[in-house]
Structure formats: structure tokens, C-alpha cells
Amino acid sequence: MENGKFQFFKGVRNCFNMIYLHDKRYLFISMFMAIFQGIVPSISLLVSQNIINNMQTFSKSVKEILVLLIMYLIINIIPSIFQSFYGYYRIKFNKNFEKHIETMMLEKSLTLSLKDFEDDNTYDMINRAQSQKGFNITILSENLISIIRESVSTLSLIVVLSQFQLWLIIVVIVIPVLKSLYSIKLGKEQYDVSVNRTWKERKAWYIDYLLSKGYAYKEIMVFRIGSKLINHYKKLKEDIISQDMNIAKKNFIATLLCTVLDSIVSAGIIGFIIIQGILKKILIGDATTYIQAVQSIKDNVESIFSLFSSVIQDLFYTDLLFKFLDYNCKEDSIEHIKIFEKIGDINKIELINISYKYNHSSEYSLKNINLTLNKNDPIAILGKNGSGKTTLLKILLGFYDDYEGDILINGKNLKDIEKDEYIRKVSCMFQDYIKYEATLKENVAMGDVYKSNLEEKVKSKLKETKLKPSIYEEDGLETILGTWFGKKQLSMGEWQKVAISRTLMKDADMYIFDEPDSSLDSEAGNELLSLYKKTFENKIGIFITHHIQHAKKITNNIVVLENGKLLESGRHDELMDKKGVYFNLFCNCK
Known part of the structure; x- marks a missing residue:
């Protein structure tokens, strides 16, 4: 129980802190409006009570009653004016706050590792958090502020009703309290169900995506x-x-039962007040006021518990958001903060006894890999599917850091080097490159958005990869590729040339091409070989391919992987003389 209370107050504090840091005024303005709106109904009720009683007893002049009517009018108009201004302000805040949370989530996504996205549990957490965004936090804060408003209103109405019969209050609130407590229980049950079925909702979304977006139409x-x-x-x-x-x-069953009982109790209380009026123990204005007070207290109490139930439910969901934002955030002491080294140009990379196995796997994907990469000495990596080429690539790019062995960059351990500094000096075309639903210019410029004279450099790279100008002759570089926002769909080979152009945009020390010829015909593939050789000049180059003929034309340094092991390495003629794996691959490709 204590832990539950702690989690509740911690959740509320986290939400209010986030709102306060975004806009300090919002909480103060909202709190003022809650108290103001909570008091006004009771004041309005007392004024109307006074008007009706005076009309019955004729104890005041017409002029005095008119003054009371003007007061009643002002009391009802001013809150409406305030509410209109506050409503506009709240909409503006909610829009900006939602953008703020969405931006935080996107920035958080950039800090995650590739392994996070490859892990089912982590991906479920990300998916659940993204479905919340800032919406639940704003709703939660509004509900809490509404609880304050309803509480102030209830207390002021209790003061009004205490002039008559205080015991009525207990009778009024019993059923709404019981109903609300049960609603809180159901809210927790709904949350547990939602969390446990995340994979089902994700699966349904994926099927919807496949069928409705045309992605898998063929x-x-x-x-x-x-x-x-x-x-x-x-x-x-x-x-x-x-x-x-x-x-x-x-x-439904609980609501139906409570509604029937509540109606019976309310009718009994109203009947009691009417009888008191008939017996002339109270005036008509008093009877009207007390009936309204009883009904308002009942509605307020029900609203408070309903809002409280919603707050608890919202806290369950906002907790998913905070878990995501806090994921892998470690507040290390100053003594344990690691200072990463910066590097200059990348001249040499050494892989020493590199082994790797994925989580939940007993088999090694890479086993004791030793490899040296130097400038002006590009290597071609060959191997069948599942040989470990892609895993090796991910490790080289710093996506995985839980490998065994050492990777030295200019003699410095990769784990000690600032990752962002390292990745700035590397350009890579991935086998599963992205087909951005954007303009041709944006597709290519993604390779280095910080370059000046982007347009001229994009044109230059497209010319180098020999992408047909007819593809973009109508709208030029502003031609929108894909079918989501435009109407220009490219062939796989053309998309691949766009991806190669994007890779070449970056002025890097190491270039990696992973199956850059997989969708190109033999003529187009051969045409680009000289481009790869030129790109690798005075650079570290890695060329991963299934086309052995292409590999031997690009470099004399060939590496063969099989079952995660580096089986063979050397020149083409040396490997042919060994009559091993490379020899068999070459013969099968003829």
C-alpha cells in the first residue's frame, strides 16, 4: 500500500515537474481558475436563495432585489469570460506541450542502440510510450486541477448545506464513493490488459499497414x-x-446497480427537504438551495472519484512514457563518468579476436575474427547468407559494443572513442537502405545535410552513379520519389543508385558498401566499379558483395567469411590456388 502511494505521488510529481519546466505559468493560472470556478457556484446559489426568499417574504424592496439580480448576473458572466480566455490559453499550451513531448521522444529514440530496436521487450516499451506522447500528461494535469475545483466547490456547498442538516452529506456521498472505488479497480484491470496485449495490437497494426499502404501489394x-x-x-x-x-x-452492471440505488436515495433526500418546506420549517428559497446543493454535492463527489479514477489510469500510462524517457539513463557519479577520446582522420582499423553472439543465442555469429584495414587498401568481404557479414558491419559501425575482443582505431580502443566523432568519419550504404518518401534532392542530401552548395553536389553524385536524367527531367531535383507524397516510383536498381549517391555525399575516411550491386543488372554494376575504386583512393574501403567478379576487379585484398569465421584472405590468384571456399564460390559464379 505504501509503495502504491509512493508511486502515485511520484507519478503526479513527474507530470507536474514536466509541465512546470515547459511553462511555469500554466500550473498557477490553472490553479487560480480551479479555485475561482469552485467557489462561484456556491456564491451564485446563495444569491439566488436570497432573491427567492425575499420574493416570498417581501422583506426587501424591489430596488434591493434588483441589486441582487445584477449581482447574480455578474457572478455568472465573469466566470464565463474567464473560462473563454482560459480555454484558448489551454488549447495553445496543450498543442505546444504535445509537440515538446513528441520532440523529447524523438530525441530519446536517437540515444537508443540498434539492439534496443531489435529486442522485443524494449520495442514493446517504445511502442507503448509512443502511443501516449504528451496527451495523457495534459489530461492527467487537467483532471487533477478539476479535482481541486470540484473539491473547493464541494466544501463550499457543504458550508451551505450545514445550515440545514449536516447528516445529509454522508447519505449523499456513500453510493458515488463505492461506485468510484470499483471504477478505480476496473481501471487498473484495463491497464494490465492493455499492457499484456501490446504485441497483439502491434501485430494488428502491422497487418493493417501491409494491407492499406501498398507496401506488400505484389x-x-x-x-x-x-x-x-x-x-x-x-x-x-x-x-x-x-x-x-x-x-x-x-x-455496466456496477453502474446500473449504483444508478438505481443513487436515484432512490436522491429521491428520498429531495422528498425530505420538500416536506420540511411544506411544514414551513424552511422557505422556498432554502428548499431550492438545499436541493441544488445536495444534487451538486452528489455530482461533485461522483466527479471527484471519477476524475481520481482517471488520474490513476492516466498515471499507469504516463508511467510508460517516463520509463521510456528514463530508459538506460544512469546518473553516474563524477568518479564514474567516462571521458571518451576524440580522433583525427581514421588511418587504420584493427580487429583483434572479435567474437559476438546475440542475446538469447548460444551460438556465436562471429568467432575470433582478426582483420586489419588500412588506407588505400580496400577489402572485399565475401560469404554466403548468414556467414556473419552484416554482424561484422554493425560492430564496425559501433552499433554493437558488447562484443568480445578489441577494435583499435589508430591504435585507440573503439569503446574509448566518442561514438559521434567516429561515425562522422564513416559513410555506409546498407543492404536494406531506406527509400525516403521525399524529393530526389532530399534523398541524396540525407548523406550529408551539413554540406554547402547542396544542389550542385547532389547533381554531381547523381551523375557519378549514372542515374537517368529522364527520371527527374520534369521537376528536377524537387521530384518527389515514392507514392506516399508523390507519383514517381523508381525501380529497385534506380533506388539503389540513389542510395549509392547518398553514401558518396559524405566526405568520410571510411566507405562501406554492403551489396551495392544487388539490384543492378550486370552492365550497370560493371559501370560503377570504377566509381568504387575512385572512392576508395586514400580511404579505408569495405566492399561486401556476392559478385566475386566485382570483388576481384575492385581490390586484391579479399576476405571470405563462413559460419562466423574468417576462413580465407588474400589475393584472387592466391585464393584460387588454395582451391578452398573462395575457389568454389568463384566456380559456381561462372
Whole structure:
């Protein structure tokens, strides 16, 4: 219980701190409005009570009653004016705050490692947090402020009702309290269900994406899997709906029972007040005021507990957001803060006894790799699928740092080097390169957005990769590629040339090309070989390919991987003389 209270107050504090740091005025303005709006209804009720009683008893002149009417009018108009200004201010705050949270989440995403995105549990956490964004925090803060408003209103109404019968208050609030406590329990149950079924919701979203975005249209049509995917989607949705309806059923039964009992109790209380009026123990204005006070107290108490239930539910969800933002954030003491080294140009890279295995795997993907990379001595890496080429590439790029062995950059350990400094000096075309739904200029310029004279350099790189000018002759570099925002879809080979151009935009010390010829025909692939050789001049170069003929034309330094081991390395003729794996690969490619 104590832990639950601690988590509640911690969650509220985190939300308010985030709002306060974004806009200090918002909380103070909202608090003032809550107190103001909480007091006004009771004042309005007392003024109307006074007016009706005076009309009944004729104890005041018409002029005095008119003054009371003007007061009543002012009391009701001013809050409406304030609320209009506050409503506009709140909308503006919510929009900016949501943008602030979304930006924080995007910035946080940049700090995650590749392994985080490859881990199911972490990815689920990211997915759950992204579904919340800043929405739940603003709703939670508004609900808490509403609780303050309703509490102030309830207390002021209790003062009004205490002039009549104080015991009525206890009778009024019993059923709303019981109903609200049960709602809180159901809210916790709904949260647990939502968290546990995240993978189902993600799966349903993915099927929706495949079917509605055209991403997998060709395979869906050819393999006739559309109906199977839809049936799977329906099954997932039915499971989700079934869980929600189970909770909705419980809520329906509880609400129905409480509503009936509440109506009976309310009717009894109102009847009691009316009888007191008939017996002339109270005036008509008093009776009207007390009936309204009883109803308002009942509504306020129900609203307070309903809001409190929502706050608890919102806290469950905002906790997902804070877990994401706090993920892997370690507040190390000054003694334990690691100072990373900076490096100049990358002249030499040494891989010493590098081994690696993925989480939850007992098999090594790389085993005792020893390799030296030098300027002006590019290497070609060959190997079958699953030989470890991609894993080696990820380690070289610093995406994985839980490998065994050492990687030395100019004699310095890669783990001691500032990653951002290192990655600035590396350019890589990935096998699964991105086809940005953006202009041709933006697609290529992504390689180095900090360059000046971007347009001329983009044109230069497109010319080097021999992308057909006819593709963009109508709108030039502003041609929008893809079909999400434009109408120009490229062939896989053309997309690959765009990706190669993007890689060449960056002035790097090391260039890596992972299967740059996988979608190119033999003629187009051969045309670009001289470009790769030129790019590798006075640079560290890595060329990963299945085309052995291309590898031997680019470099004399060839490496062969198989089952995570570096089996062979050397010149083409040396490897052919060994009649090993390389020899067999070469013969099979003829």
C-alpha cells in the first residue's frame, strides 16, 4: 500500500515537474481558475436563495432585489469570460506541450542502440510510450486541477448545506464513493490488459499497414494471402474486443446497480427537504438551495472519484512514457563518468579476436575474427547468407559494443572513442537502405545535410552513379520519389543508385558498401566499379558483395567469411590456388 502511494505521488510529481519546466505559468493560472470556478457556484446559489426568499417574504424592496439580480448576473458572466480566455490559453499550451513531448521522444529514440530496436521487450516499451506522447500528461494535469475545483466547490456547498442538516452529506456521498472505488479497480484491470496485449495490437497494426499502404501489394496478390491476413487481423481484433467487453460488462452492471440505488436515495433526500418546506420549517428559497446543493454535492463527489479514477489510469500510462524517457539513463557519479577520446582522420582499423553472439543465442555469429584495414587498401568481404557479414558491419559501425575482443582505431580502443566523432568519419550504404518518401534532392542530401552548395553536389553524385536524367527531367531535383507524397516510383536498381549517391555525399575516411550491386543488372554494376575504386583512393574501403567478379576487379585484398569465421584472405590468384571456399564460390559464379 505504501509503495502504491509512493508511486502515485511520484507519478503526479513527474507530470507536474514536466509541465512546470515547459511553462511555469500554466500550473498557477490553472490553479487560480480551479479555485475561482469552485467557489462561484456556491456564491451564485446563495444569491439566488436570497432573491427567492425575499420574493416570498417581501422583506426587501424591489430596488434591493434588483441589486441582487445584477449581482447574480455578474457572478455568472465573469466566470464565463474567464473560462473563454482560459480555454484558448489551454488549447495553445496543450498543442505546444504535445509537440515538446513528441520532440523529447524523438530525441530519446536517437540515444537508443540498434539492439534496443531489435529486442522485443524494449520495442514493446517504445511502442507503448509512443502511443501516449504528451496527451495523457495534459489530461492527467487537467483532471487533477478539476479535482481541486470540484473539491473547493464541494466544501463550499457543504458550508451551505450545514445550515440545514449536516447528516445529509454522508447519505449523499456513500453510493458515488463505492461506485468510484470499483471504477478505480476496473481501471487498473484495463491497464494490465492493455499492457499484456501490446504485441497483439502491434501485430494488428502491422497487418493493417501491409494491407492499406501498398507496401506488400505484389506479394499479397501473387501469393493470394490477403484473405488469410484479414482473417488473422479479425481474430486479433476479436480477442482485443472480447477483453474490453468483459471489463465493459462489469462496469455496466456496477453502474446500473449504483444508478438505481443513487436515484432512490436522491429521491428520498429531495422528498425530505420538500416536506420540511411544506411544514414551513424552511422557505422556498432554502428548499431550492438545499436541493441544488445536495444534487451538486452528489455530482461533485461522483466527479471527484471519477476524475481520481482517471488520474490513476492516466498515471499507469504516463508511467510508460517516463520509463521510456528514463530508459538506460544512469546518473553516474563524477568518479564514474567516462571521458571518451576524440580522433583525427581514421588511418587504420584493427580487429583483434572479435567474437559476438546475440542475446538469447548460444551460438556465436562471429568467432575470433582478426582483420586489419588500412588506407588505400580496400577489402572485399565475401560469404554466403548468414556467414556473419552484416554482424561484422554493425560492430564496425559501433552499433554493437558488447562484443568480445578489441577494435583499435589508430591504435585507440573503439569503446574509448566518442561514438559521434567516429561515425562522422564513416559513410555506409546498407543492404536494406531506406527509400525516403521525399524529393530526389532530399534523398541524396540525407548523406550529408551539413554540406554547402547542396544542389550542385547532389547533381554531381547523381551523375557519378549514372542515374537517368529522364527520371527527374520534369521537376528536377524537387521530384518527389515514392507514392506516399508523390507519383514517381523508381525501380529497385534506380533506388539503389540513389542510395549509392547518398553514401558518396559524405566526405568520410571510411566507405562501406554492403551489396551495392544487388539490384543492378550486370552492365550497370560493371559501370560503377570504377566509381568504387575512385572512392576508395586514400580511404579505408569495405566492399561486401556476392559478385566475386566485382570483388576481384575492385581490390586484391579479399576476405571470405563462413559460419562466423574468417576462413580465407588474400589475393584472387592466391585464393584460387588454395582451391578452398573462395575457389568454389568463384566456380559456381561462372
